[in-house]
Amino acid sequence: MQQAEILDFLTRFFKTSGCTLLPTETGGQLKVKLSEEMDQLLMNRPFYWHYIRQTGGIPETATLLFRTDEKSDDGELIYFGSPRLHQIFEVAKKLAPFVRIYQEPLIHSSPALEPWLCLNMKISDQCDLKRDRIYSVGLQLINGTLVEGFHEILSKLTLSPKAPDYCYTLSPLITVRSGIRRVEKLIESELRCEPSDWSDSAGKRWERDQELLDSFYELETEKPEAYFQEKEALKAQYQPRTVIRLINAGLFYLQSRSFLPDISKGR
Known part of the structure; x- marks a missing residue:
């Protein structure tokens, strides 16, 4: 961010x-x-x-x-x-864990507003180091279009908590529950494609400290309980893991054509 x-x-x-x-x-x-x-x-x-x-x-x-x-x-x-x-x-x-917001329509445009589900999440990569990032995704609940960086798009639109006059909202064809699952699959796919340098580096530091721990007990024919406790502590410290937390979510009724061209990613 x-x-x-x-x-x-x-x-x-x-x-x-x-x-x-x-x-x-x-x-x-x-x-x-x-x-x-x-x-x-x-x-x-x-x-x-x-x-x-x-x-x-x-x-x-x-x-x-x-x-x-x-x-x-x-x-x-x-x-x-x-x-x-x-x-x-x-x-x-x-x-406001979940909000409902409406876009002010463009002049001389269609009065129809399409439903979009927006999920803002905090992704934390954790080992002995930690890095955090905000991930924002929008899903159109009619045709399933997925858009990443959705909070940036919303920041450029004129939005209101009140439905604008002379407009109507289209009913979603995709449920919120199903939409959340689609977003989860997108995030999983993105994370799998990320470079492994971060986790590889953690693994090397883990291996280095494990070798050092082993050298302290190399003369022990039977390892004491302290050895296994320290070994588990190293695992807890260095084992890479990713934690995803929902910050907030919202249902946005928008005119998709006002921001869609060249930025959508269909799934």
Whole structure:
């Protein structure tokens, strides 16, 4: 997830959460005045909010300034894997694990909106090292078209939680359950095709440390329990594994022709 994508995600998250976006002095920054709900979820001020409720006072919510430039000192550095971004992901999952959104139709276009299932997932490759990435997939629930990087496409469309006037939605031919299975198969296929350098390197480090462990006990005719415990610890540390977690999902009613040409991947 690139820094520009992070700012785009945060912009959409805070807009839809009822927060107020404020002007910034430079690019690569996002300044936001939190809503009362977001302040309570993000700022960890339970005593302050208890006091406000008891006294009937007027709350003053926090203003946050995020930055993506590591060289700058103005604002809180936000990056993929940062505690703050992880916290926001968790809040997003809690508030809206599944949403229903509509595209504002293009002028003089068909009033029909097609159903798309969007799944945003966090893929974590784990061994003694760890790498995380966001994977976003859209599936059209009529003809089965699959589109990767779907969150980037959605960010360029005019969307609303309310169905637009004079439009109608088409009924899906593919169920959400079946759509999720299709996306799972796509991810499995993509992961199988990825280079194995990362897991191969972990295997070599595992083999090196296993040889070192064996050398400590090479004179032992019968290995003690400690040897087997350390061997299992090495396995837990180095054995490559991939964990996929759903961040959120949504049903989007869109005009496919407004973004489809040359970016779809049929399955």
